[in-house]
Amino acid sequence: PKAIREHLRLKPGDRVKFFVHPDGSVVLLPKLPAAALRGIIKSRRRRPVTIGEMTEAAAEGAAGVEPRAGRR
Incomplete structure (x- = not known):
């Protein structure tokens, strides 16, 4: 029926x-x-990663530096 549609x-x-x-x-x-359904489940991260944090992580990865624990 139209009302249901x-x-x-x-x-x-x-x-x-x-x-x-x-x-x-x-x-x-x-x-x-x-x-x-995209976005229906809340992410466990409290906030998005910033461009600066991405750049820093990429630089550390390229330099072979181990990621620091608890950095978010």
Whole structure:
């Protein structure tokens, strides 16, 4: 039905999944591509790495310096 398609924001050609539960209820969900899930899980890092930190790490790696523990 149109109301359900609008609620799920489905467009022509979108795929859906049906799940039938043991009690007879049915769940209809849009089938999302894997790319749509990007960013859904929070990173364990507290903040992004800066360009300066990347440059420093690359220089240390090129010089054969072991990375310092706990530096984030």
